[in-house]
Amino acid sequence: MTDRGTVRGQATTGRDGTTPQGVTTFMAESCSLPFCKGCGHGHVLRKLNDAMVRLRLDPSKVSLVTDIGCIGLADSLFSLPHTVHTTHGRSTAFATGIELADAVLADSRLKTIVMIGDGGAMIGLLHLVNAALLNVDVTVILCNNYLFGMTGGQNSAFSPLDFITSTTPRGNMIPPLDVCGLMTGSNAGFVARKLATDPDLGDTIADAIAHPGFSMVEVVELCTEFGARRNRLSGTVLRGIVESHGQSLGVLTSGTARGEFGTVYSGKFPPNGEKAGGRGDGFILRKFNATLDRRFGIVIGGSAGEKVQSAAATLCEAAAMSGLHSSQKNDNPVTQGTGFSLAEVCLDPSVVEYTGIDSPDAVIVASDAGAAQLTAGGIFGRCRPDTLVVCDADVRIPDSPGTIVRPALRKTFGPTRAALGALAFALGRLGLFPSSAFIEAIRRRDADLAGMIEGKAGKLASPEDTSSTP
Amino acid sequence: MIPSTEAGWKVRLRNGNQMVAEGAAASGCRFFAGYPITPASGIYKGMIDNLQRRGDLAISSPDEISALAYCVGASMRGVKAMTATSGPGWALMIETLQYALMTETPLVIAVVQRLGPSTGGATQGAQGDILLTEYCTSGGYTVPVFTPSTAAECFELTVHAFSWSETLRTPVIILLDKEVAMTTESVDYTILHTPPVANRVVHHGARNGAAGGGGDRNGGGSTRMYDFTDIADVPPFIPVGGPLKVTATGSAHNKSGELRKNDPETLEMLRHLEEKILSRAAEMETIAADPQEGAGTLVLSFGITARAAREAVRKARAAGHATSFINLKTLFPVPEASLRTAASGVDRVVIAEENMHGQYRGVIRHLFPGADVRGVNRVGSMITPDEILGAIV
Ligand code: SF4
Numbered sequence: 001m002t003d004r005g006t007v008r009g010q011a012t013t014g015r016d017g018t019t020p021q022g023v024t025t026f027m028a029e030s031c032s033l034p035f036c037k038g039c040g041h042g043h044v045l046r047k048l049n050d051a052m053v054r055l056r057l058d059p060s061k062v063s064l065v066t067d068i069g070c071i072g073l074a075d076s077l078f079s080l081p082h083t084v085h086t087t088h089g090r091s092t093a094f095a096t097g098i099e100l101a102d103a104v105l106a107d108s109r110l111k112t113i114v115m116i117g118d119g120g121a122m123i124g125l126l127h128l129v130n131a132a133l134l135n136v137d138v139t140v141i142l143c144n145n146y147l148f149g150m151t152g153g154q155n156s157a158f159s160p161l162d163f164i165t166s167t168t169p170r171g172n173m174i175p176p177l178d179v180c181g182l183m184t185g186s187n188a189g190f191v192a193r194k195l196a197t198d199p200d201l202g203d204t205i206a207d208a209i210a211h212p213g214f215s216m217v218e219v220v221e222l223c224t225e226f227g228a229r230r231n232r233l234s235g236t237v238l239r240g241i242v243e244s245h246g247q248s249l250g251v252l253t254s255g256t257a258r259g260e261f262g263t264v265y266s267g268k269f270p271p272n273g274e275k276a277g278g279r280g281d282g283f284i285l286r287k288f289n290a291t292l293d294r295r296f297g298i299v300i301g302g303s304a305g306e307k308v309q310s311a312a313a314t315l316c317e318a319a320a321m322s323g324l325h326s327s328q329k330n331d332n333p334v335t336q337g338t339g340f341s342l343a344e345v346c347l348d349p350s351v352v353e354y355t356g357i358d359s360p361d362a363v364i365v366a367s368d369a370g371a372a373q374l375t376a377g378g379i380f381g382r383c384r385p386d387t388l389v390v391c392d393a394d395v396r397i398p399d400s401p402g403t404i405v406r407p408a409l410r411k412t413f414g415p416t417r418a419a420l421g422a423l424a425f426a427l428g429r430l431g432l433f434p435s436s437a438f439i440e441a442i443r444r445r446d447a448d449l450a451g452m453i454e455g456k457a458g459k460l461a462s463p464e465d466t467s468s469t470p
Numbered sequence: 471m472i473p474s475t476e477a478g479w480k481v482r483l484r485n486g487n488q489m490v491a492e493g494a495a496a497s498g499c500r501f502f503a504g505y506p507i508t509p510a511s512g513i514y515k516g517m518i519d520n521l522q523r524r525g526d527l528a529i530s531s532p533d534e535i536s537a538l539a540y541c542v543g544a545s546m547r548g549v550k551a552m553t554a555t556s557g558p559g560w561a562l563m564i565e566t567l568q569y570a571l572m573t574e575t576p577l578v579i580a581v582v583q584r585l586g587p588s589t590g591g592a593t594q595g596a597q598g599d600i601l602l603t604e605y606c607t608s609g610g611y612t613v614p615v616f617t618p619s620t621a622a623e624c625f626e627l628t629v630h631a632f633s634w635s636e637t638l639r640t641p642v643i644i645l646l647d648k649e650v651a652m653t654t655e656s657v658d659y660t661i662l663h664t665p666p667v668a669n670r671v672v673h674h675g676a677r678n679g680a681a682g683g684g685g686d687r688n689g690g691g692s693t694r695m696y697d698f699t700d701i702a703d704v705p706p707f708i709p710v711g712g713p714l715k716v717t718a719t720g721s722a723h724n725k726s727g728e729l730r731k732n733d734p735e736t737l738e739m740l741r742h743l744e745e746k747i748l749s750r751a752a753e754m755e756t757i758a759a760d761p762q763e764g765a766g767t768l769v770l771s772f773g774i775t776a777r778a779a780r781e782a783v784r785k786a787r788a789a790g791h792a793t794s795f796i797n798l799k800t801l802f803p804v805p806e807a808s809l810r811t812a813a814s815g816v817d818r819v820v821i822a823e824e825n826m827h828g829q830y831r832g833v834i835r836h837l838f839p840g841a842d843v844r845g846v847n848r849v850g851s852m853i854t855p856d857e858i859l860g861a862i863v
């Protein structure tokens with residue numbers, strides 16, 4: 001059993017000067033329980049209250065997060081801790097958010113306890129799994145009474161085989177979920193399954209709360225209104241039902257070498273790290289003068305993995321160094337490493353408004369896959385006579401009114417540099433801004449590459465060719 | 471031609487998603503939970519990059535329901551929180567959004583529109599989630615929605631969204647479309663506008679409920695969860711983990727946060743949720759109006775389509791058609807007074823948006839009685855300037 005006086009993150013004196021030793025109950029004094037006669041919920045809540053008192057928790061450092069259903073009425077019975085009554089099944093996710101922020105962004109003194117039923121656990125199962133995986137300091141008390149009580153006794157994923165409910169009138173056909181097994185498989189540090197009638201239930205709940213990190217206690221109990229009479233059950237047979245499904249009782253997992261999430265996170269990302277939101281660096285300043293006096297649209301087509309879109313980004317960077325605005329839209333198949341790769345770039349001495357290119361001013365074709373995609377998009381038909389089309393010498397394209405030039409892009413620059421080389425070549429002819437701006441933009445990333453592109457683009461043979469096929 | 475340099479020229483190549491992330495960081499956002507979805511994943515990545523190195527928290531979640539629930543929890547603990555998604559993920563978030571609204575928990579959600587319905591087209595642009603984002607609550611409560619048309623506006627409106635979310639204690643949506651979110655453009659930081667950053671007002675009262683042992687339950691003179699006098703007041707915030715007790719519920723509740731049915735105070739609380747927002751509609755409105763003297767036509771648009779519209783207006787004016795233009799930026803609360811004023815004197819209102827029937831047109835057309843209200847709509851690709859021009863001239 002845990003030393004009740006040393007719960008991590010909890011001081012013996014509250015921030016506001018209250019002495020938790022003086023707190024004799026966390027519940028409302030005149031609290032009358034809203035549950036049916038014999039219902040296990042009230043019993044479990046009193047055990048929870050006892051555990052919090054014995055742990056000497058500072059009430060301002062406890063948040064009780066409740067789910068929907070009869071057990072979700074628990075929040076209204078507790079007058080001292082923070083209470084957050086949430087939506088169906090999502091209580092653990094809200095609690096996770098509270099604890100994530102508390103552990104990483106606040107003083108990490110908070111204890112968060114979730115009260116959830118089997119119905120809520122069913123719809124929100126993933127939240128339990130993820131809280132356990134994260135190992136946030138959340139304690140989940142799962143009150144499993146085998147059915148939905150508040151809505152009239154419908155079966156849940158926790159109902160035993162052959163259990164009679166309003167929605168399983170001939171007996172439940174589906175075996176119950178072993179949520180403790182699921183939690184163990186989710187790396188939970190503390191997992192227990194208890195009967196509501198176990199005399200040491202309060203101790204187990206206290207141990208779960210004291211556990212630094214995620215913990216879950218499944219409490220098996222009876223809904224007297226819908227579960228007991230129909231199935232002719234009493235509290236004494238619950239143990240047999242649990243065991244008949246091969247499930248164990250007691251504390252099933254306790255203690256873990258794994259650090260609580262906040263500790264792990266702050267180890268990687270210490271608090272008060274870099275202040276900058278990234279606004280202080282990486283600006284492009286103007287070093288060149290552009291000659292472009294209107295909007296100019298360039299479409300670049302090539303293959304995935306051949307740096308088409310990064311060539312387009314280099315173009316935009318060079319344009320910005322020359323005082324031009326730009327927009328760049330990329331397109332590729334959803335499986336990003338295969339097939340075509342397209343980029344559409346608009347350059348403009350003013351802000352680029354409409355980012356579409358209805359009739360391109362220049363087209364770069366660096367590979368067959370790019371040609372095919374541009375053809376499918378009807379780009380070549382939308383060229384004007386003054387549109388410069390720079391197409392690799394070995395790539396087929398359809399007839400086009402544009403001015404077609406066919407240098408040996410892939411052979412000269414290599415497949416992964418064909419688009420970049422083509423742009424260097426095209427810019428030399430178009431004169432939108434100094435070619436040296438483009439070379440400098442490449443040099444910022446790779447000086448050797450800039451030298452290669454500059455040397456080869458200058459000498460590139462550029463056979464004028466108005467026919468479309470090689 | 472040498473472009474103007476008077477304004478300075480400090481440029482980054484940024485897309486809208488990246489600028490949302492920058493705007494969030496500039497707003498003091500310290501918590502982001504994300505789940506990947508095209509075309510919003512860039513915000514998730516941007517927040518991982520911006521927040522983690524500061525020691526703030528950006529984290530993956532197992533689904534969109536968790537992402538938003540984590541944000542609500544973090545915001546209840548007292549920090550500015552955000553998530554980002556697209557249509558399918560937004561559908562999963564709607565229950566939790568309503569919880570944030572009901573509990574008056576501030577947070578910002580970036581919704582990046584793509585082609586729908588269902589999975590639709592993940593990489594295809596659309597402006598089809600106007601109604602789905604605004605009318606997502608049972609009861610039809612107002613959710614502020616801002617729509618940027620450029621990467622720079624993504625920054626500006628994200629800061630604006632955070633400030634109003636904190637000021638009003640309510641969830642706020644920044645509604646992007648794929649074309650704005652994923653198109654990289656030159657952003658000149660020398661003219662980047664940063665709206666005022668507001669922080670939530672926190673309650674500093676005696677711990678409620680502690681002294682008398684449950685006094686809070688009976689409202690016996692202790693601090694109430696929602697402590698306000700006028701129905702349009704925004705109550706000061708009480709964080710989970712602070713000295714004052716939080717009593718929060720998504721159920722209808724009184725000012726103490728206690729679940730109640732139809733008592734007068736509870737009904738007042740429901741009206742309060744709406745009044746605190748509507749009473750500040752004019753203050754939070756941010757529209758970019760470009761009126762022209764003697765205009766016969768008013769063109770309204772937002773998001774990526776506003777850019778085509780601006781080109782269309784330029785062409786119309788060049789052709790001698792006096793035309794006024796508004797890039798809306800604020801869709802909800804509807805900037806009614808500004809729209810009525812802008813439309814006074816025109817006999818035609820053109821509303822351009824990339825969706826099937828003109829979702830926003832349906833919302834605002836009643837503001838223009840007597841005018842010839844025309845929609846320019848399209849599904850599957852961007853509306854062109856010429857299409858809009860055709861509706862103007
Ligand atoms: S319906 Fe069942 S679970 Fe609900 S209070 Fe009654 S006995 Fe308890």
Ligand SMILES: [Mg+2]
Pocket residue numbers: 069117118119143144145146147148149
């Ligand atoms: Mg149940």
